[in-house]
Amino acid sequence: MVAFDEMKGTDGAVRPAYSELARWLGDVRPDVLEYRRKEAELLFRRIGITFAVYGEADAQERLIPFDVIPRILAAQEWDTLRRGLEQRVKAINAYLRDIYGRREILKAGIVPEDLVFQNPVFRPEMNGQKVPHDIYVHIAGIDVIRVDADTFYVLEDNARTPSGVSYMLENREIMMRLFPDLFSRHRIAPVENYPDELLATLKSLAPDSAAADPTVVLLTPGVYNSAYYEHSFLADKLGIELVEGRDLFVKAGIVYMRTTQGPKRVDVIYRRVDDDFLDPLTFRPDSALGVAGLMSAYQAGNVTLSNAVGTGIADDKAIYSYMPNILKFYLGEEPILKNVPTWCCREPEHLAYVLDHLEELVVKEVHGSGGYGMLIGPMADKAQIAAFRMKLKLDPKGFIAQPTLALSTCPTCVEAGVAPRHVDLRPFVLSGRDRIRIVPGGLTRVALKQGSLVVNSSQGGGTKDTWVLDR
């Protein structure tokens, strides 16, 4: 299986978007790259851009490895992606509106009912509940992979609390500091307006009862959360308060924050806390991260939660395979971005096929994330395959399977010099009351180990700056 290389294609000829970079890579001395890499690491460490890996003692703060060679997309490639992303997110929002409303799609038999109602992330509290301006997913992170010159697949939709956008922004800043010359040789679409776009989106979603200039806050689980850096980074860039559950309280259906000048009303909460922990009175009673009564304020329409509660039923791995049909159902259009062919093990014929082809498939847990609980058939040994066979038979509904795709590769700094490594891309899609906003680019994740297809930062993945070339 030969992967498509974004710089050299499959035939070794440098593709146009990469011509300048290829020339530069040919000229640059290897020790310069290594020196810059160290410099970048120092910058990240000093600024404090860190993340936590759960389950690792003494690793409360680690750096995500940063690769100094950018990943480049041509303008027309990005155009296709952008249109596809908009279309996909529109469909996701229409689907959520329908599921918590009239449920036409279930009546039409396009999505199996049990996939919704027996899904632990389905929130019955949201049934018939209007959300401000009828939009559920305001911030989506859509993971996209590429397999050849023309084909991008959506690998995963993230419609709950997608993270990573701070890396998109910081990677760009650091690249501009380290490689001003390389920048001046390209025309790169900026990403630095993302915080403004996000704030405009969030403000547009304030409930009608809010003041003309609504108060927006970012709700974080706190400093021990793996994405805490991102939370504080974004709050800073947006110029909004970074609050924890204990900073908020609800009185007579209105949410307030505790300030040095007394209580202040809050209109929009960009929450980076999962549904389960939002409100101990409605969800997990042991949650210390949430705000008692928040759901009642939300249901009364006095506050916007961003994203809405219950969006998990649009992004779990079991619903994923239905997305193309969901999209056609609501928009009457063909999906611009394809799905990776997926076997739903809940369906007996699919299960049979999967069990017969475990050696060549990737098997994922429906509710897994972060690259945990995955089987990559071609790289697994007999014991791992046997273990997954058992798991599949015991709980077929808990799994999906996909072909092992040759993710595209990009030139990457490794110990032996510059070599191709597999990448994916997470662009961020903002859906406001007025329109959809997408800044050109996203977070490129790279699997630093040779041959590895796992790009997750918790599993040794790194990141790259993503350049969308201007026309």
Place this chain on the structure above:
Amino acid sequence: MLSRTADNLYWLARYVERAEYLARILEATQRLTAMPLAYIGETNEWESAVATAGCAGAFFAIHDEANEDTVTDFLAFSSENPSSIRNCFEVARANARAIRTALTIEMWEAINTAWLELKRFGNQPASREDLARFLRWVQESSLRFDGSAYRTMLRNDAYWFSRVGVYMERADNTARILDVKYHLLLPAHEHVGGPLDYYQWSGILRSVSALTAYHWVYRESLKPWLIADLLILNEQMPRSLASCYENLVQNLDRIAGNYGRQGPAQRQARNVRARLQNARMDDIFQTGLHEFITAFVEDNNRLGSAITQQYLA
């Protein structure tokens, strides 16, 4: 501003200030104990250092004897002492991390760099030179943080709360030195120690970095009552109680002005300042230096709780 943010800023400033103060105490004690006994008398300066740091209780709960090793470890490195220099930086950094957005880049880098460097200094200095280097470094880190705050922060409530933290901590520290050493500062006619105390006096001045200042202000050899005057009533001396309260009143008033509302914290600060402004050293000695200091410590604690209730809770 979020109450929690104000609380974090306030304590961040206090812990950084406290770390510097602890370093000064250790330095001054080190110096004093290096003297021949004939010059300082038979006192246990290490025990007095623990008392001046305000953690005698915690110290004797785990150590039987106060000596150079146990006290240095406890005040500088111990994880069992919540106010050791190490813990001060740990807590300061944790506070800073929780409110990254309220700090300037320079402040964050100052505290984060200090925290990263702290790891380079082990838990056990190899020599007195190493320890001395460490103590210098603590003071420089604190200065860098304080300087970054002063030079880069917007003059708004975030800055004022951080300043209030600094001056509360300073007032507390200076009062504590006075509380432990007051018997050395009584006027000559009540005094029994004699010339032995000279080095004690300079030690006190060193621990509040005021030895040079003393000479500039009084142009005299060290006199205990003048030292007391410098530390309590002299408004030019940045670590005096009077100067701390002048600054506390100013910063609390700015907060009140900005918010358009006065409260118990402003009233309490102004009361204490008035008392310090109206006091004369003679009267203080007359009614008792120790009584005066004890009353001040209580007043200072009252202001602390007023600030917490009014703004930080």
